[in-house]
Amino acid sequence: MSLEQEFELIRRVPIFSTTDPAMQKLLAFSSDRLTYAEGQTMFSAGDPPDSAYIVMEGEVDITVPTPKGPLLVNTLTRNDVIGEIGIFGDVPRTATAVARTRVEVLRISRDVFVNVIRGNPDSAIALVKILADRLAKTTAQLRRMAAETSR
């Protein structure tokens, strides 16, 4: 458990890779390192969003509640960011995150995250890229589902 390790990790996360090293260090220092046991829920859809997470180790299932039960939309692994939509969208969590294995994450609180993005246009662009990717993915998923139901 050392700051150096987390510092290294943050440098490899796309959103933060372009920020200056002092900021990265600060980010590492100000965030909490948390361990989740297998099967433990990190957050549920509808919860108020207070932080984002970077996966350090393990796998996290992201599911969306549907009338037919939870729908698995994604599985995130090392270096992935979870929960950033809620932070910027100011909306309750849109999905549920559950640890598939034992998971170690770095939790970055909402205001720290917002602060970093505000001070670094490059990070903001990286974030927009991620969101755009995700939107494209969701749209594709929607199209597929629409095709399935109309069939």
Add this chain to the structure above:
Amino acid sequence: MERSLFGFILRYSRREQLMILPLVIASMLIYFSMLDLPKAIINEAIQGKRFPVPEATVAFLKVQITLPHILGGASVQLFDGFALHQLPYLFALTFAFLTLIVVNGALKFQINTMKGWLGERMLRRLRYALFDRILRFPLARFRRVKSAELATMIKDEVEPLGGFVGESLIAPTFYTLEAFTAMFFILYQHLYLGLIALAVVASQAVIIPRLRRRLLVLSKERQLGARQLSGRIAEVADGVIEVHAHDTSNYERAEVSARLGRMFRIRFELYQRKFMIKFLNNLLSQVGPFLFYLVGGYLVIAGRLDIGTLVAVIAAYKDLPSPIKELIDWDQQRLDVQIKYTQVVEQFTVDDMTPAEMQAPVAAPELPAAGAVRVSNLALAGEAGSKLIDGVTFEVGLDQHVAVLGSHAAGVAELTQMLARLVMPSSGRVEVGGIDMTKAPEAVTGRAMAYVGPSAYLFPTSVRDNLVYGLKHYPLRERIYEGQELAEYEFQRSEAKRTDSTLLDYNADWTDYRAAGASSREELDLRIVEVLKTVELEETIFELGLRSSVDAANHPGLAESVLRAREAIRTRLAGPGMQGLVEQFDAERYNRNATLAENLLFGTPIGKKTFDIENLAGNEYVRRVLRETGLADDLLKTGHKLAETMVELFSGLPPGHEFFERFSFIKQDDLPEVKAVLGRVADAGLDKIEDADRDLLMALPFKMISARHRLGLIDEAFEARILQARRHFAEHLPAQMRGGIEFFDSASYNGAATLQDNILFGKVATGQAQASTRIAAMLHEVLDELKLRPQVASIGLGYQVGVGGARLSSSDRQKVAIARALLRRPAVLILDQAAAVLDGASQNRIVTSVLEARKGRCVFWALQRNDLAERFGHTLVMERGRLAEQGRFADLKSSGGALQKLLSTG
């Protein structure tokens, strides 16, 4: 209450004043003989005038009555006296002189004590009477008078009265007598000279009081100014939020300064006039001798007066100013005190004061049990003559729940206050269970009914005392006094009786368990828990209990219970899925979730006097331990590294960045200083820096928590050395510091730590997801299982709520107030917007649970949210002071009447 000060003094202290008078006269007589005796000692004993031959004797203590010449001048010898030679006679006379000194001293002591008592008793009586009046003021009075001014009047303004009362009658009598004697003496010696003296004194008596008139006005203004000042200070303190929120602090400064300026001006003039009067007075009295020398001298030269008489007259006149001066001083004091008295009494005189009989103490009055609340033609006139409430008539059973609705200014608040008889109606009747509440004493109204307003007041005591407050009407179980205490009690009682104060014993047990439906303290506790649950306060109180640190000596069995809970937690923490949630304290291990300071102390500091955890590095003993264990160097190196890291991390941040507040060990303002220190270290090397720099660096690591800050600065070897220092610290702790810390010990209760800390006996681990919530749940479970919940809640009830309940949230304050009303099970519970500060969901739940708890018993609830009225059996709708309609909410809401109108507009 007597309007004039002397009326008050004569009425209540005449007897005591008269008792002092003979003592004063006796003292005067002795005083005169003491003046006379030295003459006898010198002339007769020392110079031997009465001892023409050495063998001669003189009768000492001869008692002889000589009849005046008119009656024949015969004399009767009652006692022949002792025949004494010269030397024994000298002894006898000097010892007689000594005896007189002692007797006079004793008399003076007695007189002063009696005067003091007299004054203090009158002061006590007055203060009590004034306070009694406050309790009998109508509520409207409190809107016009500031509480701080009331306090100042009772506390300060009547204070000089105590000193004055003792002198009030005796001093003038005495000095007048003295002055008259001297005056008479002069007149007797020579008529003209006597008339001159009389003229001088008369002019003094006429001119001085005239000059004083302005003084009266001034001292009245001074008193008023001082009282208003204290009112203003209290106002600013109460409204301090507004002052800061609107940046009016300088306006307030200017206001108070202007006020002080006016007071200064008044005092200035007061002094000037006072000394002017003194000057004139002195001048006038000095005119006397001038005239005597002039006129008397002329008369002597002219041969119409012998020189001996002139000397005697001048001597007598010299004695005259002193009683006159005393009289003038006394008069000055009288004026001063009289003004204060009149002003204070004026403030405390209200026309519609509650008669004393209405508040007479009653042990168990007859209270309404069944029947109805019958209100007929109820009306209340406002201050401007308008009718706030007019012609309200209704009847509801004592088992009904009534919602009172109405828009703003509909008279809802006034109606509820009149129902609770807090405000006396102008006309009409309120009858509860056949008893006319407008005429019933407070012993009935205050027990049959309970009222909770929109912002209820809590007294600055514990939660429990606030809850039980409503049960203290009368001392029900006397306290048994013994020995010393009994003597003190009897003394206090007799003094209370003398000053017409209440004879009820404050130290008796006033709690009326029966009113709360309990028969003992234990049962009352159960009832308290019940009402706390009704108002959803039980959990809060329980949490408060967990967060309190209590002395186990005051709670028998607590230490054992806590240790059992600690053991249970330990077992659970070892269970599956719970490992690592709490890092428990272990004397042999470094706790990575605690600060370095906590690890070093390994205990809880008691207070901040011996060890201040925030500034441990500054502690002399801690420094010694660090030096002796060689840890000082480690800390210095670590502090240096920490400082470097911090500077690196935080230097780039803009000023005022929130990170400084949240994460840094260094305040932003101190950053340049730290940078400078680092620069000096780079120049001189770490071992050659100055003491101040050294101290700064060494203090930094104390707040470091390894697990949370993850700086990797404390390795295992360092940890081992800290453990060694920990042992050294405990072993060599000087005896006088032992009281300053309570060490962590897995087998004993720690009185300085909170209950929660005691039970967990460790630190919640960072890095475990949702650790706090999971531990809180575990704590609840364990305490429930061990049946410790009531004990913890009972400790929580001891929580001090602060001034006006400020240490509780506003909604918790209201909940306590509702619980206080519920606890005493009144026949009628009246609530005026009592839950309005609560959030919507809580309001719903609490209205339901209160009504549930009051099933079959009357409730009047003035609601802010109209929809809640659905839960009540009956609804009253008020409109501009009149009862517009009544009935079931469901029937009224769509009947097209007042309620429908209210619902559509509100």
